Amino acid sequence: MTIVEDNRHLRGALLPILHALQEEFGYIDEQAIPLLATELNLSRADVHGVVSFYHEFRREKPGRHIIKVCRAEACQSMGANALVDHVKKRLQVDFHGTTADGAFTLEPVFCLGNCALSPAVMIDENLHGRVSPDRFDALAAETRANPTAHQQIPRALSHKDSHKGHAQ
Amino acid sequence: MSGHLITVFVPRDSAALSVGADAVAAAIRAEAARRDLPLRIVRNGSRGMLYLEPLVEVETADGRVAYGPVTPADVPGLFDAGFLTGGDHALGHGLTEEIPYFKKQERLTFARCGIIDPLSVEDYRAHGGFRGLENALAMSQAEIVKAVTDSGLRGRGGAGFPTGIKWNTVMQAKADEKFVCCNADEGDSGTFADRMIIEGDPFCLIEGMTIAAIAVGATSGYVYMRSEYPHATATLRHAIKLAYDEGWLGDNIHGTNRTFHLDVRVGAGAYICGEETAMLESLEGKRGMVRAKPPLPALEGLFGKPTVVNNVLSLCSVPIILDKGGDYYRDFGVGRSRGTLPFQLAGNIRNGGIVEKAFGITLHELLYDFGGGTITGRPIRAVQVGGPLGAYLPPSQFDLPKDYEAFAAQEAMVGHGGIVVFDDSVDMAQQARFAMEFCVAESCGKCTPCRIGSTRGMETLDKIIAGKNVDANLELLADLCDVMVDGSLCAMGGMTPYPVRSAVKHFPEDFRKKQHAVRVTHIAAE
Numbered sequence: 046m047t048i049v050e051d052n053r054h055l056r057g058a059l060l061p062i063l064h065a066l067q068e069e070f071g072y073i074d075e076q077a078i079p080l081l082a083t084e085l086n087l088s089r090a091d092v093h094g095v096v097s098f099y100h101e102f103r104r105e106k107p108g109r110h111i112i113k114v115c116r117a118e119a120c121q122s123m124g125a126n127a128l129v130d131h132v133k134k135r136l137q138v139d140f141h142g143t144t145a146d147g148a149f150t151l152e153p154v155f156c157l158g159n160c161a162l163s164p165a166v167m168i169d170e171n172l173h174g175r176v177s178p179d180r181f182d183a184l185a186a187e188t189r190a191n192p193t194a195h196q197q198i199p200r201a202l203s204h205k206d207s208h209k210g211h212a213q
Numbered sequence: 214m215s216g217h218l219i220t221v222f223v224p225r226d227s228a229a230l231s232v233g234a235d236a237v238a239a240a241i242r243a244e245a246a247r248r249d250l251p252l253r254i255v256r257n258g259s260r261g262m263l264y265l266e267p268l269v270e271v272e273t274a275d276g277r278v279a280y281g282p283v284t285p286a287d288v289p290g291l292f293d294a295g296f297l298t299g300g301d302h303a304l305g306h307g308l309t310e311e312i313p314y315f316k317k318q319e320r321l322t323f324a325r326c327g328i329i330d331p332l333s334v335e336d337y338r339a340h341g342g343f344r345g346l347e348n349a350l351a352m353s354q355a356e357i358v359k360a361v362t363d364s365g366l367r368g369r370g371g372a373g374f375p376t377g378i379k380w381n382t383v384m385q386a387k388a389d390e391k392f393v394c395c396n397a398d399e400g401d402s403g404t405f406a407d408r409m410i411i412e413g414d415p416f417c418l419i420e421g422m423t424i425a426a427i428a429v430g431a432t433s434g435y436v437y438m439r440s441e442y443p444h445a446t447a448t449l450r451h452a453i454k455l456a457y458d459e460g461w462l463g464d465n466i467h468g469t470n471r472t473f474h475l476d477v478r479v480g481a482g483a484y485i486c487g488e489e490t491a492m493l494e495s496l497e498g499k500r501g502m503v504r505a506k507p508p509l510p511a512l513e514g515l516f517g518k519p520t521v522v523n524n525v526l527s528l529c530s531v532p533i534i535l536d537k538g539g540d541y542y543r544d545f546g547v548g549r550s551r552g553t554l555p556f557q558l559a560g561n562i563r564n565g566g567i568v569e570k571a572f573g574i575t576l577h578e579l580l581y582d583f584g585g586g587t588i589t590g591r592p593i594r595a596v597q598v599g600g601p602l603g604a605y606l607p608p609s610q611f612d613l614p615k616d617y618e619a620f621a622a623q624e625a626m627v628g629h630g631g632i633v634v635f636d637d638s639v640d641m642a643q644q645a646r647f648a649m650e651f652c653v654a655e656s657c658g659k660c661t662p663c664r665i666g667s668t669r670g671m672e673t674l675d676k677i678i679a680g681k682n683v684d685a686n687l688e689l690l691a692d693l694c695d696v697m698v699d700g701s702l703c704a705m706g707g708m709t710p711y712p713v714r715s716a717v718k719h720f721p722e723d724f725r726k727k728q729h730a731v732r733v734t735h736i737a738a739e
Contacts, residue, residue: 057498099481117402161565174231
């Protein structure tokens with residue numbers, strides 16, 4: 046519950062807390078909902094309502110890596126629908142599914158802000174542009190073989206280290 | 214060049230990273246070490262010519278020389294060609310600022326993006342940064358609001374509401390606390406300007422928000438970021454920390470009695486949170502449900518307090534207005550659309566990227582003079598302007614000037630300046646169906662026409678696409694669109710019909726493909 050303690054001072058603390066929980070555990074466990082309700086003096090329905098409203102919050106443990114394939118218009122114009130079909134077939138999962146070996150969870154996303162270099166895919170926090178089916182296969186193989194090869198955002202710059210000077 | 218440390222720029226913008234900028238930077242560093250050539254690598258933002266990314270630049274006596282798109286495999290060849298002194302190479306483009314795509318632009322908001330080190334306060338200052346804020350600190354609240362009003366700046370998020378009028382309402386509101394909130398929930402497909410400026414010039418946003426806060430008397434602010442933008446979020450958090458360290462944020466800003474505290478909050482993948490009242494609900498830690506207006510957020514916004522809600526590009530346009538004056542900014546543009554807009558060329562376009570131009574430029578100029586047509590080499594059949602809620606336009610309308618009023622007259626939106634290009638392989642009935650499908654996924658559920666209508670719209674389009682009772686179903690669809698437009702609180706339900714109606718209007722043949730096919734089969738059978 047240190048996550049709650051770290052964020053309790055924030056106004057509108059529920060979303061930051063849910064993000065921190067998901068970053069730590071990969072998903073929001075059902076057991077967290079009554080706990081958060083008690084801690085933040087909210088009803089369980091309030092917490093459940095928020096968790097279920099936002100696409101980003103997962104309710105089940107995901108694979109080791111999250112693959113997000115953009116489905117929005119700019120990517121569609123460059124063959125995103127065919128890429129989606131290829132990815133599903135290659136990973137043998139549908140959207141929100143996890144591969145049998147637990148390596149990947151596949152999620153749809155509407156726009157990654159890389160619309161001039163479509164189609165776009167995000168693997169964990171790394172954005173990839175002009176992703177053809179072949180390039181997707183290479184990226185997936187590389188991630189599976191050597192997960193640390195991908196440059197990650199330094200945690201020092203993540204929200205845990207951000208300025209908290211104005212707790213009110 | 215002995216004794217002079219050569220500077221090489223390799224962008225850290227997400228789009229550049231998405232096509233391998235980190236690997237290029239590493240390859241340059243390794244090759245320089247191998248050749249024992251000392252150099253300094255600056256990770257800048259993007260110049261906005263995304264079709265050239267990763268765009269490597271070298272500082273020379275004549276200016277910065279550009280090479281791109283560079284892959285790690287190109288790096289030894291670039292060294293052989295003497296790129297560190299601007300040598301010729303097949304990937305060379307000469308001086309960056311002489312590249313026509315760049316040279317023809319009017320960069321006001323993006324003036325520093327791609328030029329400076331985004332996380333250097335010193336660099337920001339050296340390129341005119343914080344001059345607007347310094348001026349604002351010496352002005353009265355009313356004077357700041359007047360400068361913004363005089364500039365003619367209108368909300369760059371899509372609605373185009375005059376920024377100065379909004380600020381004036383918040384300034385005049387009486388309250389014990391006020392807020393400035395930046396809407397950085399850039400969810401429209403085809404838009405990436407917010408992301409690029411936050412990654413390439415984050416202090417510009419911090420400065421714009423601080424000026425807004427001083428103008429209206431707010432002491433706290435939030436930037437509402439998208440969870441899909443982790444790099445931009447990390448860059449902004451870092452920049453905010455640096456701004457606190459250097460006294461540009463916090464209590465007693467630079468020795469004055471002004472105070473402004475700024476924090477970042479991250480959304481969670483809900484498109485609707487780009488609507489300002491849904492964003493406020495989300496910032497309060499709730500479901501992103503749209504609020505009815507009135508009360509206006511300017512009077513009862515975040516936590517019920519008077520709140521300025523502005524888009525990233527609106528706030529990033531403020532520093533230059535306070536630096537150079539409202540008149541300077543107003544001198545760009547046409548009619549009631551003043552200043553510049555960073556247009557974003559996206560989708561199936563040869564030269565995709567940011568084109569910042571004064572209002573009044575036509576789609577044709579943007580698509581062909583800058584964009585160079587499609588990347589597939591096929592003719593452009595349709596463009597969607599203003600995001601997923603904007604109309605699809607056919608080539609016959611490409612002479613339309615980019616101006617809020619001219620576009621509104623066509624049920625199109627200038628919106629956030631995004632332009633998504635499709636070639637002639639597009640099926641417009643499928644695009645219309647997608648507009649409804651997107652609304653099904655992203656409606657907050659508050660208004661019935663949006664929540665239920667979108668599902669019924671998708672089903673009706675499925676029938677039309679399958680060739681079932683096409684005439685009757687098109688009529689039903691038109692009726693449904695009217696109900697959604699008239700019966701929804703916000704643009705989600707109120708504008709989802711725009712892409713649908715425009716697709717039906719301009720590309721009717723796509724809605725009768727199956728019907729024709731069925732008929733042809735019948736005739737053949739007879």
